[in-house]
Amino acid sequence: MNRTLELVLALAGAALIVALAYAVPWLRFVLTIALAKGLAVLGILLLLRAGQVSFGHALYLALAAYLVAFGAALVPEALLLLPAAALLAGTVGLAVGLFVVRYREIFFGMLNLALSMVFYSVLEKFYSLTHGTDGIRLPPVRFAGQALEGDAAQWAVLALALVLALAFGALVRVALASPLGEALAGIKTRETRLEFMGVSAKRVLLSAYVASAVMAGCGGAIIALTTRHVTPALAYWTTSGELVFIAILGGAGSVVGPFLGAAAYELTRVYAAALVANAWQLVLGLVLLGVIVFAPGGLWGLIRGATQRKTA
Amino acid sequence: MAVTGRGAGTVSAGVSRREALVGAGAMGGLLLAGRSAQAQGAKSPEKPQEIKVGIATYLSGPASVFGVPGRQAAEMLFDEINAAGGIAGIKVRPIFVDEGPGVDHVVGEYRRLVQSEGVHLVFAAISSADCIACAPLADELKRPTLLWDCGTQRIFEDRRYDFAFRTQANATPEILSALLYLLKVKPDFKSLAVINQDYAWGRDSWDIFRTGMNALKPGVKVAAELFPRFGATDFSTEITRVLALRPDVVLTTSWGGDLDALIRQASDRKLFERATFVMPLAESSLQRVGKALPAGHIVGARGDHWFLHPTPQDPARLKKFSDGYRSRFGSYPIYPCFHMAQAVSAMKAGIEKAVAAKGGGWPTDAEMAAAFKGLEFPSPTSSVRIREDGQGLENQIIGTTLHADAYPFPVLTDMLVFPAESVTTPVGQKSADWLKTLTPDMVAKLPQTVAYKPA
Numbered sequence: 112m113n114r115t116l117e118l119v120l121a122l123a124g125a126a127l128i129v130a131l132a133y134a135v136p137w138l139r140f141v142l143t144i145a146l147a148k149g150l151a152v153l154g155i156l157l158l159l160r161a162g163q164v165s166f167g168h169a170l171y172l173a174l175a176a177y178l179v180a181f182g183a184a185l186v187p188e189a190l191l192l193l194p195a196a197a198l199l200a201g202t203v204g205l206a207v208g209l210f211v212v213r214y215r216e217i218f219f220g221m222l223n224l225a226l227s228m229v230f231y232s233v234l235e236k237f238y239s240l241t242h243g244t245d246g247i248r249l250p251p252v253r254f255a256g257q258a259l260e261g262d263a264a265q266w267a268v269l270a271l272a273l274v275l276a277l278a279f280g281a282l283v284r285v286a287l288a289s290p291l292g293e294a295l296a297g298i299k300t301r302e303t304r305l306e307f308m309g310v311s312a313k314r315v316l317l318s319a320y321v322a323s324a325v326m327a328g329c330g331g332a333i334i335a336l337t338t339r340h341v342t343p344a345l346a347y348w349t350t351s352g353e354l355v356f357i358a359i360l361g362g363a364g365s366v367v368g369p370f371l372g373a374a375a376y377e378l379t380r381v382y383a384a385a386l387v388a389n390a391w392q393l394v395l396g397l398v399l400l401g402v403i404v405f406a407p408g409g410l411w412g413l414i415r416g417a418t419q420r421k422t423a
Numbered sequence: 424m425a426v427t428g429r430g431a432g433t434v435s436a437g438v439s440r441r442e443a444l445v446g447a448g449a450m451g452g453l454l455l456a457g458r459s460a461q462a463q464g465a466k467s468p469e470k471p472q473e474i475k476v477g478i479a480t481y482l483s484g485p486a487s488v489f490g491v492p493g494r495q496a497a498e499m500l501f502d503e504i505n506a507a508g509g510i511a512g513i514k515v516r517p518i519f520v521d522e523g524p525g526v527d528h529v530v531g532e533y534r535r536l537v538q539s540e541g542v543h544l545v546f547a548a549i550s551s552a553d554c555i556a557c558a559p560l561a562d563e564l565k566r567p568t569l570l571w572d573c574g575t576q577r578i579f580e581d582r583r584y585d586f587a588f589r590t591q592a593n594a595t596p597e598i599l600s601a602l603l604y605l606l607k608v609k610p611d612f613k614s615l616a617v618i619n620q621d622y623a624w625g626r627d628s629w630d631i632f633r634t635g636m637n638a639l640k641p642g643v644k645v646a647a648e649l650f651p652r653f654g655a656t657d658f659s660t661e662i663t664r665v666l667a668l669r670p671d672v673v674l675t676t677s678w679g680g681d682l683d684a685l686i687r688q689a690s691d692r693k694l695f696e697r698a699t700f701v702m703p704l705a706e707s708s709l710q711r712v713g714k715a716l717p718a719g720h721i722v723g724a725r726g727d728h729w730f731l732h733p734t735p736q737d738p739a740r741l742k743k744f745s746d747g748y749r750s751r752f753g754s755y756p757i758y759p760c761f762h763m764a765q766a767v768s769a770m771k772a773g774i775e776k777a778v779a780a781k782g783g784g785w786p787t788d789a790e791m792a793a794a795f796k797g798l799e800f801p802s803p804t805s806s807v808r809i810r811e812d813g814q815g816l817e818n819q820i821i822g823t824t825l826h827a828d829a830y831p832f833p834v835l836t837d838m839l840v841f842p843a844e845s846v847t848t849p850v851g852q853k854s855a856d857w858l859k860t861l862t863p864d865m866v867a868k869l870p871q872t873v874a875y876k877p878a
Binding site: 243248339384 | 520526537538
């Protein structure tokens, strides 16, 4: 039941995104950003399964974005920059993960937060390299050797984001149903039992952590390719908070949740900003309060509730 | 407000994704409507019903100390234009967007303004990062864009744009004129300390000041380079350090709450009695800090912006602007208000020029953009010319604080108005290289200062 619903929702969502991006050109940019953030949140979802909240995944977002920004000057090829960014995020994720998976809950969250803020400071302080808060402008990037401009380039990034979202979504769906996914849930319920069964909780969490870093890296690379301007704000704690926020909004029950949440978050934000330029934060806050109070399972929880009622 | 917000919350919580997205799509369609009617880019587009102007400014966050006065000035000036019948007989309407959430958001909003709202012009932005991101977008989306307040000199020194123009100066003349003023009024200083905010502007402005100082007065000892955190509220460490080092001059290019706090704390600890402060942005803080800022310190205004400008081109124009702003918003206009006035004035002059060139017809986006190249337009205090590279040539005013009975805050005396050409990097040169070619005789050629005259 869940499975077909997810599949239908994912495909319908993808089709809807393409249709919206075609009908309303300026939403193309917003939706690409939403997909990129959705990718990063998908990684956070893996960690949420284990009951761990990372307040520092903006680190991997920014790391990848800056790699793309610096790399684009040397190798202006999106299809090379993206895997390179994912690889870098994964490698750093492994190094950081070795330390942070020893900790749980608030300590896990705070350590991640601290490390991402260290990176934020590095980006700001190494002024002659990074131009500090002014950020770096990306030169034009080619896609599979094609020099695309304007609309075509935007479509290419959106397509890339969509493919990545579907692929990682499917992968995480499979992973969650596998022994690894069950072990992650085991960390949340009772870690000692997991160890009694001969499964190393640290190793399980580490693999989830590295995977989440890679996904955040892909998200960061997409953000850099879309906005074509990267600033240290990408590594700031509010960006990490935003990701956790989207995870709650979308709901942690399904791989569709992060993308639902990201789309709802970004669309609410832009429409709120368009309607009330000086009070959009209030609208966003009320929407989120509404979700927390009336739909603790997030948007996904709402949809599943509705379909179950229909079939019952 | 609360009622609609509440309604939006419950609606979102109660609908499915598809319904929400379809709803959003329908909403997008609504916003999109009206755009298709304007044949932008066509050979001879129809005259629009109204001229829509997208304005990026800070409505939230620390920089709203500039953004909100900028928006207020825009509201006042747009009302004035409409009361006088609009531009070329067409009414103007501003659409404000918030820079607060960062570059990602502003880039998205820029696209929305152009592709959905169908604005004819964009004013972007206060943040340098936003300007750097928006200038290439202007060329990509082919929409005339006026950079109305951002400081970085990188934009037109690194690249040329066909659709982006700056209606004000940049960091180089703003900082260089403060340095020249210091060299004129206090030529024998030996050491200097700097307390700047730790972000791009703080670093960039210190770079400009130091490069200029090394060329114009080599051998000054830099006692300390202090970069407190952006948004810091406590400067006791920095003040203690500077009190101990006893430099002759303290430079700070800080602004907003940071500068207010630094001034108040430095005043409490008598630092102003030990060293001369050079504060190129302090004009925007004067009314907030009041007489906590003692007399005898050097203040700049990022241009020739001062409601008591000693030699305005048209005194009646300046008086109308200052008095109009003060009667509507309760304070004297500060430099972002003047920058906004310049952008509005440039818009009016540019559109009128383009319409006249077309014999009364409405210009295409490219024709309108071309009108801004070489355009000279009036500012509240004098006039500004946009050079061939897109950079505006704006005079600079620097003065020394004075406590006058007529005002509850310090006013400027011994004011010096620097002609724009004398302090702006020439076309095609980079500021960092040009500043190195300056020679000390530049100081001798400066005009005389003008003292404060009570009204």
